[in-house]
Amino acid sequence: MTTTDLIKKLFLSFNAKDNDTFVQAAREYIEHEKRKKHTVVAKDLEKALFSTNSEHNGGGKRFKNTLPIPRDTEKGFPLLEIQHFDKSIDALIIANEIKEQLEHVIREFKDADILATYNLQNKRKILLCGRPGTGKTFSAQIISSVLNLPLVYIRFDAIISSYLGETASNLRKVFDYIESGTWVVLFDEFDVIGKNRDDNHEHGEIKRVVNSFLQMLDNLKSDSIILAATNHQNMLDPAIWRRFDDVIYYELPDESIRKQLFDIYLKPIKKDANIDMAKAANLTDGFSPADIKMVTEEAMKAAIISSKNHIGQNEIDCAIQKFIRREKVRNNLMGDK
Ligand SMILES: Nc1ncnc2c1ncn2[C@@H]1O[C@H](COP(=O)(O)OP(=O)(O)O)[C@@H](O)[C@H]1O
Ligand SMILES: [Mg+2]
CATH class of the missing domain: 3.40.50.300 (P-loop containing nucleotide triphosphate hydrolases)
Structure with a gap:
């Protein structure tokens, strides 16, 4: 490893708050100095790395960021x-x-x-x-x-x-x-x-x-x-x-963005030649991207389960209709928005 590699490793492990890798990289650097016969420098660095009682490291805490995850006092569950x-x-x-x-x-x-x-x-x-x-x-x-x-x-x-x-x-x-x-x-x-x-x-x-x-x-x-x-x-x-x-x-996605969402979320599966993403986009006014993701997953599953290795317009249309029905039920239950 070059000096730059070693220093980079130190920086990366510092950023990742990875104490073990940090110490390992520091040791390698010290070895590197020793090989160059910089004995005094190496000794000095060793002392700096392993000093435990110095005012620099807050009682052995190497990184400022080793605070435990805060918890709710009453119930003890993590707050973040x-x-x-x-x-x-x-x-x-x-x-x-x-x-x-x-x-x-x-x-x-x-x-x-x-x-x-x-x-x-x-x-x-x-x-x-x-x-x-x-x-x-x-x-x-x-x-x-x-x-x-x-x-x-x-x-x-x-x-x-x-x-x-x-x-x-x-x-x-x-x-x-x-x-x-x-x-x-x-x-x-x-x-x-x-x-x-x-x-x-x-x-x-x-x-x-x-x-x-x-x-x-x-x-x-x-x-x-x-x-x-x-x-x-x-x-x-x-x-x-x-x-x-x-x-x-x-905002909720407009038609052209909905079409892009169908394209991207149906990417993993082969499609029938006549499939019409524009139609799907047109039928899904008011759908959020997460809704469209869910619909495309439903449609893909339906295609896969019926042992096809490709998806057709029918699966997409069905999944959309199913979603619309489900939303209607939900809105009725919630007394309509
Ligand atoms: N604009 C978007 N583009 C692509 N995928 C999206 C988009 N918005 C939502 N999704 C998908 O829906 C999932 C849920 O969205 P999320 O970010 O949790 O919504 P929100 O926090 O606004 O309620 C995301 O993980 C992502 O897969
Ligand atoms: Mg959210």
Whole structure:
């Protein structure tokens, strides 16, 4: 290994918070210096690597970021999850404006240092709004993949404790954790906040939670990208919108995007020659990308089970009709929206 390789290994293991690989790479580097007969340097580095009582490493904690995952005090369940993804932005089929907004966030993060020299800050607090299944959570996974940062995933309902007062302390723990590293953070289903508006008791508690959340967000000292996703943007007042550097609004896909979704999701299977994706796109007005994904999976399964190795228009049409019937039942049960 060259010196550059060794240093790269050190950097990568540092970024991955991989203590063992870091130490191994450091040892290799020391050996490397020894081979070059730089005995004094090697000794010095060895001392630096293995000193346990120095003021530098906080009592043996090598990386700042070894905080345990915060847990709910009462029930003990984890308040967040660290996730890793490997997704490309090409997987997101969406209106160009939205893609550009996301690409902007990514670009600005990458160029944060340059922006800082002009006293400008990259966009780092982003609100993602829109109907379920339009790609909000998916976008967070993509940003995390593209920036090569872990995704800290926080479900808001996990934070809201049935014990009064616990909630704010749960939030505090989550924010302390966020401050201990650089991540893409997703506060998902932020709209849980609006769910039981009729319940006055809960309403009061939830209002308090939103306020502490926004306050902590304001005071957050972090380079991390903080995303908050909601399905009920109408319920969030303008005061909330102003706390974010950008708001991305996810619309239901138009016909041409629906066609692209059918194309991409039916890619894995062979198709009859006369198959008409434009027709499928036309029949699926009001479908979200997640709905279309589900329909295409149904259609593929139907084709595979009937022992065909290719899919025809019939399977697609059936899956669409089945989905529409299912939605009707669901809407009736929910007393129509
Ligand atoms: N715009 C999109 N392009 C491609 N696939 C999508 C898109 N939106 C959603 N999907 C698919 O549907 C799944 C669920 O979407 P998700 O991001 O969880 O929706 P949301 O968080 O907006 O409710 C995703 O994992 C992805 O497979
Ligand atoms: Mg989601």
